[in-house]
Amino acid sequence: MIKKRALISVSDKTGVTDFAKGLADQGIEIISTGGTKAALEQAGIPTISIEEVTDFPEMMDGRVKTLHPKIHGGLLGRRDLSAHVEAMETYGIQPIDFVCVNLYPFKETILKADVTQDQAIENIDIGGPSMLRSAAKNHQFVTVVVDPNDYDLVLSELSNAGETTLESRQKLAAKVFRHTAAYDALIAGYLTDAVDEKEPESLTLTYDLKQVLRYGENSHQRAAFYQDALPVSFSIASAKQLHGKELSYNNIKDADAAIRISREFDQPAVVAVKHMNPCGIGIGETINEAYQYAYAADPVSIFGGIIVLNREVDGQTAKKMHELFLEIIIAPSFSKEAFELLSSKKNLRLMTLDFTQKEQAVEDEKVSVLGGLLIQHQDLVKEHTQDWQVVTKRQPTSEELAALEFAWKTVKHVKSNAIVVANAHQTLGIGAGQMNRVGSVQIAIEQAGKVLDGTVLASDAFFPMGDSVEYAGKHGIKAIVQPGGSIKDQESIDMADQYGIAMVFTKIRHFRH
Template sequence: MTRALISVSDKTGVVEFTKGLVQAGVEIISTGGTKKVLDEAGIPTLSIDEVTGFPEMMDGRVKTLHPKIHGGLLGRRDLTTHMDAMKAHDIQPIDFVCVNLYPFKETISKPDVTEADAIENIDIGGPSMLRSASKNFQSVTVVVDPKDYALVLAELESNQATSLETRKRLAAKVFRHTAAYDALIADYLTKSVNDVEPEKLTLTYDLKQTLRYGENSHQTAAFYQDALPTAYSIASAHQLHGKELSYNNIKDADAAIRIAREFTEPTVVALKHMNPCGIGSGRTISEAYQFAYEADPTSIFGGILVANREVDLATAEEMHKLFLEIIIAPSFSKEAFDVLSNKKNLRLMTLDFSNQVNSQPEMVSVLGGLLVQEQDVVEEIPEEWEVATDRKPSAEELRALAFAWKAVKHVKSNAIVVANEHQTVGVGAGQMNRVGSVKIALEEAKGRMDGAVLASDAYFPMDDSVEYAAQHGIKAIVQPGGSIRDKDSIAMANKYGVAMVFTGIRHFRH
């Protein structure tokens, strides 16, 4: 008689699966809570101690780590020496393993979890059995996911055995599962000792969505989410309406919500191709949207909007006039949703804005490796910035400089933003020289220079950008400072009566 060892934390479908194995002539070994469930269902089972001759001990920490279990899993049926050893030591083969693990992920996700609770939910025997069985997939069928129960039973019913291909696929799934499990444990313990640059970086993600294609139509792509989901993330946003997100939608939406978290007042961010084309703040979300729209009414077409307040009917009616890809907000009023959902492809998404703190490092893939860095979330206080010029910025100019500085850190370098205190009016992004970005931003801002200031994500290597800005109406500039030629830029600003402040912080974004 063939044997199956069944020990699961997730009892979903286990009774039905076990009944199917019994009908196929399989003898069942089980442990603890699983055995109790199966016994109550009237399914005959052997306990672990009946097989091993040893009782469970140490509060269940030691129960399946025994030669009569692992010998039955690892013994190769095609080697006489293995089979002779099994016979000599009264070890019977175990041909099926159905195991899932202590809920470590669920445990550490609890806000009040203690380290002791976390440690007790590190499974040892379960991964050991899974790995032993999976190594011997030539003979052993191993199941870690209840979704695979039906497949195994169907093959048993039709062929009286599982296929080698199925066993190999299930084994691969097990090793992915145990690797992810260990990665979470490693991450938990690494963080507990504040080790920020461990010699090994172990990451695990869960498949959230298979995408239609990648950045371009000839590229395949998929979207994975953190195994421990982050609340303020596009992966955790809830889609209410519209077609599924694309690769580029996800990238753009991520960039847009990063910008939105910079602002506490009612704000709307309009984004296109990873750069903001308009940011507006106002007394209401409707006013904020008007400012964002007016910042660049051309580029907003086909863009993404993020509003940090509920979208109301008045705002929705204005948004409805445009072709947009996505609108993300904490919520939509019923009337607003009814208006916007008339466009069947428009993606409407809600996101929890209540906890925007995220200390996770940023990771960017490169050929053959991974770059890891802290997020650029440094807190800055405009009142503490250094005034480098003879003229100090007025209170209104300082508010505009603070607004522009929040915006420019999210524009691709070289980055220049021209803004007043409630909206961007010109954005120069991704140019190979800084003065080029200045010219683009000021060209966009033409005719809207009332109260406008200029922000640069990095220092000016020469004074040409300052001179060009001053000649085109800029009266105040914010930049990091730090160039060996700062004195030239300061002198040029003084020549034109421009107030210039240094933040001491650079915001490159590549």
């Protein structure tokens, strides 16, 4: 009777000696190669070399060693077809019943800061994926393992029944094809970027499961959180949770929005977000001052919000936040006093994020639609106030210009139609997501209340007519920033002149749907 055989060749050697010993204890012969063979023999596990099976030497710096009919015939041959069995007997091919393979560390290689293209290419595994795919295709007869976490399952079933179940082999085969697809996606992405291909004819993306969520936007919707296979440091996916209950689907979306907004500011800044829109943004000389401005911007809506601070949370700021019900606080760090105080709230999520990496977070945005995917570059255009055009008789004062710049940085993160009323250090009113622009203007101005005199207004897109400017002028707005570009721009300019408003055109639109 022919002994069963297992082929083991792994880059990640976690647990492999125990796995191989378990197979050997079941009377299974081990075929191995290279570093894996050396590790198994050092552990006292007898192995057969690939060369002994193929009667052919390893060559080309290891590029060619397992690509041979005696390997792939042993993996692909169907034991239930006489023609396959006869071919194996004729050509001296012995069946291989178990395959344990994981691949060259391509992902780990390209994540290195100083990696060269030659180094990346040498870490593209060819033989490994080929063996995995052959074994997975023939999973009716072959057990294939790509993940060390599955070693115990295989050994347990062998110990209990002398073989693995078809159900397990099917699940392991499916995992193999997911694994090789993800591996190939990383390679395709790397090489596509290397030749600066902008819109390739096909797009394969890969993500790793980070967290199974309790539910989605609503309790009846299933949801999960996946992280980019090449992690982005400045992202909610890479934030480290220090305290509190696990994040929800809506928490993650809101936190992502708040993190994106915080990237706009270099000075101490605090961003409060509710339902994907900022409800208060403040900047100041200290993070405590910035928080006070953000809170005062909308002390009602901040309740239950997500807060991002771009400086360490100190004790003084923590005391103020402790007075509120908040969902999440994200910052570069927390002082000991701040953490002890805030962590006394059992469910409050406290998270840290590496703000030094904010300029590297430039991956494309991906949005699913029914039957497809939309992809665009992030709205990261660099703008300078000296490029703005003053189109009215009155020029903005230096104080108004600072407020306009602050409002313009903010309005790009508000859902369109978007209007922001602000001064130089805080938002005062935000009108978001209305079907007409004047409606957003009215909401923002109403929210700002009685503090309008001398404040400014930003609009993410042009005014289609003069009514929005007229409403702003009647309520004390003294400066407006907008892209311009309407066929009725002159109507808005004339209305601004009528109310003594300074208005500037940026010539750049910031829709956010």
